[in-house]
Amino acid sequence: MLDCFPFLRCNRAQETASDASSITLCTDASNEKASKHGIEPPTANTSTAVKPVPTGDRLASLRRRMADQGVDLYIITSQDAHGSEYTAPRDQLRAFISGFTGSAGTVLVSQSFAGLWVDGRYHVQADQQTEREYWTVFKLGTEGVLGWEEWIKSKAHEKVGMDSIKLGGDARLLPYTTVQGLLEGSGEGHELVAAFEEHSLVTDVWMEDFPTLYPPKPKTKVHEHEVRFAGLEADKKIEKLVRFSRGEEADKLVDTTEHEKAAEKTKRRAEHYVVDQLDEVAWLLNLRASPPGIPNNPVFPAYVVVSDAEGDRDEAKTAPTVTLFTSLDLVPEGSDVHHYLIKTLGLTVRGYNEVWQHLRTLPGTGRVILSEKASYALIAAVTMDRSSILGPSASPLALWKSCKNATELTGMRNAYRRDGLAWARWASWLEDQMVNRKAHIDEHGAVLALEAERRKLDLYAGFEAYDAIAGTGEKAASPHYETPEVGSARIDRKTPFLMDSGGQYLDGTIDTTRTVHFGKPTREQKRAYTRVLQGHIALDSVMFPTGKTTGSTLDVLARRPLWSDGKDYLHGTGHGIGAFLNVHELFVTFSSSAASGASAPSAPILRPGMCLSNEPGYYLVDNGKGFGVRIESILAVVPAKVGGKESSEWLRFERLTRVPIERKMVDFGLLTQQEKKWLQEHNDQCRRELKEGLKYDKRALKWLKRQ
Numbered sequence: 001m002l003d004c005f006p007f008l009r010c011n012r013a014q015e016t017a018s019d020a021s022s023i024t025l026c027t028d029a030s031n032e033k034a035s036k037h038g039i040e041p042p043t044a045n046t047s048t049a050v051k052p053v054p055t056g057d058r059l060a061s062l063r064r065r066m067a068d069q070g071v072d073l074y075i076i077t078s079q080d081a082h083g084s085e086y087t088a089p090r091d092q093l094r095a096f097i098s099g100f101t102g103s104a105g106t107v108l109v110s111q112s113f114a115g116l117w118v119d120g121r122y123h124v125q126a127d128q129q130t131e132r133e134y135w136t137v138f139k140l141g142t143e144g145v146l147g148w149e150e151w152i153k154s155k156a157h158e159k160v161g162m163d164s165i166k167l168g169g170d171a172r173l174l175p176y177t178t179v180q181g182l183l184e185g186s187g188e189g190h191e192l193v194a195a196f197e198e199h200s201l202v203t204d205v206w207m208e209d210f211p212t213l214y215p216p217k218p219k220t221k222v223h224e225h226e227v228r229f230a231g232l233e234a235d236k237k238i239e240k241l242v243r244f245s246r247g248e249e250a251d252k253l254v255d256t257t258e259h260e261k262a263a264e265k266t267k268r269r270a271e272h273y274v275v276d277q278l279d280e281v282a283w284l285l286n287l288r289a290s291p292p293g294i295p296n297n298p299v300f301p302a303y304v305v306v307s308d309a310e311g312d313r314d315e316a317k318t319a320p321t322v323t324l325f326t327s328l329d330l331v332p333e334g335s336d337v338h339h340y341l342i343k344t345l346g347l348t349v350r351g352y353n354e355v356w357q358h359l360r361t362l363p364g365t366g367r368v369i370l371s372e373k374a375s376y377a378l379i380a381a382v383t384m385d386r387s388s389i390l391g392p393s394a395s396p397l398a399l400w401k402s403c404k405n406a407t408e409l410t411g412m413r414n415a416y417r418r419d420g421l422a423w424a425r426w427a428s429w430l431e432d433q434m435v436n437r438k439a440h441i442d443e444h445g446a447v448l449a450l451e452a453e454r455r456k457l458d459l460y461a462g463f464e465a466y467d468a469i470a471g472t473g474e475k476a477a478s479p480h481y482e483t484p485e486v487g488s489a490r491i492d493r494k495t496p497f498l499m500d501s502g503g504q505y506l507d508g509t510i511d512t513t514r515t516v517h518f519g520k521p522t523r524e525q526k527r528a529y530t531r532v533l534q535g536h537i538a539l540d541s542v543m544f545p546t547g548k549t550t551g552s553t554l555d556v557l558a559r560r561p562l563w564s565d566g567k568d569y570l571h572g573t574g575h576g577i578g579a580f581l582n583v584h585e586l587f588v589t590f591s592s593s594a595a596s597g598a599s600a601p602s603a604p605i606l607r608p609g610m611c612l613s614n615e616p617g618y619y620l621v622d623n624g625k626g627f628g629v630r631i632e633s634i635l636a637v638v639p640a641k642v643g644g645k646e647s648s649e650w651l652r653f654e655r656l657t658r659v660p661i662e663r664k665m666v667d668f669g670l671l672t673q674q675e676k677k678w679l680q681e682h683n684d685q686c687r688r689e690l691k692e693g694l695k696y697d698k699r700a701l702k703w704l705k706r707q
Helices: 029-036 056-069 093-098 120-129 148-154 156-160 176-183 201-209 234-246 260-267 278-285 336-344 352-360 376-382 396-402 406-436 443-455 473-477 523-541 551-563 673-690 698-706
Strands: 073-076 106-109 114-118 136-139 164-168 191-194 222-224 270-275 287-289 302-307 321-326 348-350 367-370 387-389 460-464 469-472 497-501 503-505 512-516 574-576 585-590 611-614 617-620 627-630 633-642 645-655
Touching (some): 056 093, 056 106, 056 201, 073 093, 093 201, 106 148, 114 120, 114 148, 120 136, 148 156, 148 176, 156 164, 176 191, 176 387, 234 270, 234 278, 234 302, 234 396, 270 278, 278 287, 278 396, 302 352, 336 348, 348 352, 376 387, 396 585, 406 443, 406 503, 406 512, 443 460, 443 469, 469 473, 473 617, 473 627, 497 627, 512 627, 523 551, 523 611, 523 617, 523 627, 523 633, 523 645, 523 673, 551 585, 585 611, 673 698
Parallel strands (some): 073 164, 114 136, 164 191, 270 367, 321 348, 367 387
Antiparallel strands (some): 106 114, 302 321, 460 503, 469 497, 497 512, 574 585, 574 611, 611 633, 617 627, 633 645
């Protein structure tokens, strides 16, 4: 999903859009607001030149500070101190220094070189948003392009012109495993020396040299996420985590299939567990933030340390202590959430930055468990001798969070059914405007109209799960196209229109993509759409063995129809999704390293309750004549039936999304009878479940019946 300095977005229209004229678009003040923060607003026409943000002065300021610190090569990632994909405005350091606003990418800067590494989603956008005078773009997934870590180990000495390179960066923003891998790359005559600090030179540049561009502190509030939505009390989750730390039935509590050594690790007793991932903190304590300080995600900056140093594996003498480190203004004394934390859960609450001293003085001498995303600074505070870093498939919190319980699954089903009503009302309005009224609707106007429909619905949290991607024509050929608020392109009746949008509800997080056409699709457009649909159906329909199957194993199913035409897409087929949490839960995915250009971690097996997106696509860039197609639904892993009976040995997917799939763009001559049946049954199911909620909306009901 797209993520590009969302704090620059102007206020959306609060009124429900009933026709084209009622959609309130942002004025040119939005451009002024963007420029105020040093970000160039996206332009509507991706086929013409986009003026990048001037970054020469920013690079010069950074290089002066690097020279003062004796740093030869500075690393700037997209993450915050918690390894988050989506970050608060002040943490978007890579976007500030480079001008590139995509959600993922890494920057390396020396005195004579500035490089930006991006995956297949952002090849076009990175070229558009960076100045060629200063920047070299490395497009992962293309032939001969090394990842930035490998580039440092094999190419940096030649580029920087030194045999010994002093690496710099904010130690809080760099995963320990990444730094360790870099330092292990030092060879004879080619030395890499760590010079990382708990401090960011880029933040200094932003605050001191460009103070008017530095974003204000986000305003947010933290509240309890009620058990009627969470399905399990926080104290029971904490108890389960303590059992894991003590090594009690660890093999049953966590997926240890990644490596045998991971199983052995988790069986040994640990005295402390450090929770640094923001969605894991929120899930563990049943807390959510609203409005979100981190755009689109109901999480907040925090660490949790669970300590059991004085306990005994067989007979605990002292109850474990749980300490939450966060900004105290988020949980003020006297508030309901403070009472919940102190009285109900028995937690200790301390200031956010107090975590460092706390970690340096942890009692005992036993192991301290940290996630595989733990920062270099966290490991340094705990010390490597005490640290036990879990592998990507061995994190208990990531696993438990990804496996939705019965209450969460019910909530997700209800949320997707409810959101289907909003989508049907919006789609029928848009079709009426485009086909019957011949109105001129632009991409951003379509986004506003869909969000307005969501605001009417029960349990809507008041914000979207991500910035919608609405693309017409070749703009949809960029998988993470940034739909501009000002100067947005009019929807073209001669080409497909792609809408990727999702809301946040108290009982579920939405992520849906559909591609439609308001004119007569060409043969090429229909064939591409149909191949994408066939891949979507193949993944949706598969039955697979319990305890053996990973998402990467199934990824090929979605690609095979496109492969038969010599086509593919440079992104993963799907990702995990939270239950009123982050839209991306990357513990479990449908993906392959070859597709994304990134190194894929060892994939966990698929388990009941896991929810993932199914979103194959096709993207044609052709001098302004191209188009994009993507179809996305959310799947839940559930037991399959064998011989009419539910089997514990086989699993399948339950499709949660309740939005019909466009038939106009289907080349039915390419579909098998089984695929035709699947499409009919899906749209029939949407009609059955949505018609009651649309009975007073004649236009939406007629649209639904036509699908």
